[in-house]
Amino acid sequence: MSSNFIPDIVVARLPRYLQALYQMEEEGKHSTSSQELGDRIGISAAQIRKDLSHFGEFGKQGTGYAIPYLVDQLQIILKVKQVWDIVVVGTGDLGHAIARFQGFANRGYRVAMVFDNDPRKIGGKVGQFIIQDMQNLIPMVQQAGIKIAMLTVPPAVAQSVAENLVRAQVCAILSYAPVPLHLPAHIKVEYIDPIIQLQHMTYYIG
Amino acid sequence: MSSNFIPDIVVARLPRYLQALYQMEEEGKHSTSSQELGDRIGISAAQIRKDLSHFGEFGKQGTGYAIPYLVDQLQIILKVKQVWDIVVVGTGDLGHAIARFQGFANRGYRVAMVFDNDPRKIGGKVGQFIIQDMQNLIPMVQQAGIKIAMLTVPPAVAQSVAENLVRAQVCAILSYAPVPLHLPAHIKVEYIDPIIQLQHMTYYIG
DNA sequence: CATTGTGAACGGGTTCACAGCA
DNA sequence: TGCTGTGAACCCGTTCACAATG
Helix, strand or coil: CCCCCCCHHHHHHHHHHHHHHHHHHHCCCCEECHHHHHHHHCCCHHHHHHHHHCCCCCEECCCEEEHHHHHHHHHHHCCCCCCEEEEEECCCHHHHHHHHCCCCCCCCEEEEEEEECCCCCCCCEECCEEEEEHHHHHHHHHHHCCCEEEECCCHHHHHHHHHHHHHCCCCEEEECCCCCCCCCCCCEEEECCHHHHHHHHHCCCC | CCCCCCCHHHHHHHHHHHHHHHHHHHCCCCEECHHHHHHHHCCCHHHHHHHHHCCCCCEECCCEEEHHHHHHHHHHHCCCCCCEEEEEECCCHHHHHHHHCCCCCCCCEEEEEEEECCCCCCCCEECCEEEEEHHHHHHHHHHHCCCEEEECCCHHHHHHHHHHHHHCCCCEEEECCCCCCCCCCCCEEEECCHHHHHHHHHCCCC
């Protein structure tokens, strides 16, 4: 039963389901059950069935889920049957790693442009990309219609760069800068910060 | 009022509070309120007060919180007044970026060792570290008493490398490999996977 | 008077348990 | 028989609202 509003926390779990299903496909499996899938990612079977039920009925009683079909449906739900262009801003070590990362292929994304503001870097290459001047970010990103950005600039400039991305019509930002961004409510922002996660874990050590 | 069990989700927010407080310190601020702190990170003031109340009474009515004191208390709670050694396993682009990352300083962590299994890399340097042979991982990590690992190896070997880390007495693993790890319950595992987060965001785009 | 700490009320996500179906 | 989809029960985290206090 697909209803109107779906809790964000449910949406957040779908990519994990998809990730585990990709893994099963690579292992040559053709079907699975909520139980098996749940064991793999440490989530209860009931949780998975309930989550999926928000979007439709994808399984068969007694049989479970056909993996290719469920993968397909999740790809549609998450809008990753298309390929999204990504702009990477900041070409430090992390920006390099992202620009050269091979794992976006077949997952719905591809890096399309890379920017930096360092004159010594602009015009140089990172992976297959020529580093563009950040001064041209707004027109170039807007022109290209890029909707997703990954941010690997120093924390001191993260907010202002993010604001420029918003001006360029980007609507989702994945930020590696360890500062909270303040942007219009319709912009989706997520953070990757290893220190936050390490501190979370060390609470439990010792 | 500090009680025995504290919800994991509360613990997970503490590093974000600490992060925002560091930022305030850099701005020269000496005190703050639950309201101001909450505005900064997008959390309600009541939530912050309730979270902190699990661990003690750190504020003053009418005044708010003294930033240096609250920082100090959070550092104690999260056990980051000490410096934790980290072992990095895998020296691809991402391993490089982590090994050279300057942001661990003053946050409670420091990279102490770097491993890879590629003979062409072993003995070479990444940042200031000599790349060690993964065959020696268990004795060396155990000998050094390292409790925290960051994992940047290919997904196909992530599970077996993680098991070796557990054998080496590591008890917290921050994995960048896009596969769920199956380890003993007492091991803390967290994941960083940009694809998961991108897919979460693209659900809402369009 | 601003702001904390907190019991109580609330709300929503998770689990339960079972009907239904292959 | 095995497993899904789902309403209902449950549980737990969040918000509310206010007494307490510098």
